Amino acid sequence: MAVIKNIGRYCPMNDKGFILSDANQNKIQPEFQTVIEEVIKSYQIHLGTNLHSIYIRGSIPRGLGIYGVSDLDTIAITQMKPSELDLQWTKEVEGRINAQFSCISGVEYSFYHIEEIMETTSFSIIPFMIKTISICVYGEDLSPQLPEYKADTFLGNVHLSKLKEQIELAREDLVDNDDLDDIKDCCVWIMKIIVRAGLALVIEEENLYTRDLFPAYMVFAKHYPEKALEMNKALLYAINPISNVEELLYYLNDFGEWMITESKKWLQVHNPSNAKNYI
Numbered sequence: 001m002a003v004i005k006n007i008g009r010y011c012p013m014n015d016k017g018f019i020l021s022d023a024n025q026n027k028i029q030p031e032f033q034t035v036i037e038e039v040i041k042s043y044q045i046h047l048g049t050n051l052h053s054i055y056i057r058g059s060i061p062r063g064l065g066i067y068g069v070s071d072l073d074t075i076a077i078t079q080m081k082p083s084e085l086d087l088q089w090t091k092e093v094e095g096r097i098n099a100q101f102s103c104i105s106g107v108e109y110s111f112y113h114i115e116e117i118m119e120t121t122s123f124s125i126i127p128f129m130i131k132t133i134s135i136c137v138y139g140e141d142l143s144p145q146l147p148e149y150k151a152d153t154f155l156g157n158v159h160l161s162k163l164k165e166q167i168e169l170a171r172e173d174l175v176d177n178d179d180l181d182d183i184k185d186c187c188v189w190i191m192k193i194i195v196r197a198g199l200a201l202v203i204e205e206e207n208l209y210t211r212d213l214f215p216a217y218m219v220f221a222k223h224y225p226e227k228a229l230e231m232n233k234a235l236l237y238a239i240n241p242i243s244n245v246e247e248l249l250y251y252l253n254d255f256g257e258w259m260i261t262e263s264k265k266w267l268q269v270h271n272p273s274n275a276k277n278y279i
Helices: 030-050 089-100 114-118 125-133 153-160 163-174 180-200 213-223 225-239 245-270
Strands: 051-057 071-078 106-108 111-113 134-139
Touching: 030 051, 030 071, 030 089, 030 134, 051 125, 071 114, 071 125, 089 106, 111 114, 114 125, 125 134, 153 180, 153 245, 163 180, 163 245, 180 213, 180 225, 180 245, 213 225, 225 245
Parallel strands: 071 106, 071 111
Antiparallel strands: 051 071, 051 134
8 A cells, every 4th residue: 555655746837937847858767768668669560650759757757657557647749630530559568568567557659640739828727738747758748839827826837726526526436336446446536636726826926836735635634734634645545545425426426525625716716707717
């Protein structure tokens, strides 16, 4: 069982307050290089000329990968829309790589059309992650062409405007679900959302941003000490997902509802018109 550790950091920022990426090819630990090369090869084989570029995002390109614990999250930018591509190979390849490489807990393949990435008139999470927590490991790096972001109420809105919808979706997915793996996947997904939403509640006061769970939890606990234990449980569920549906629903109906209420209060102050991507 994984234990909560003081791992992660806040995103660096320049003198104008824009978030800087701290991901770098040289920060990738040697033990992850072979599996990354295998992933690149599989994208090349199956996408061919439709492959524009490949990115690794998250902890591994930031030098924070933990052997056997970290996921290898990958993004492929394609010349054609993913809906027009044959991607049936993905599940089989993910399973093969997961079985072959013990250095990662799992690999994720994802596909986005280049036009979708370069459409930046409104916020989209994938361009944001390419800009701030990813490295290009194949093809043309699009990050210099993407907009810059600040740790401000705009990002807070991104995390909080859909929180109620996401928690309700998690509850719907859990009810009458007897697929233990699916339950655990849902647990990880919604708990990460809750922890990051905790940071969003205080992003204006702190002027800090991170996708890393522990520092997000710590800054929330600083401002909401009376709710620190409940948020600590979300952090624990995120790294040690459970399959007890009753326990998860109880948590979402209790602390999840509190988070929804707090997010509504925050949005009434910072986004009263409920604009989807306000600036």
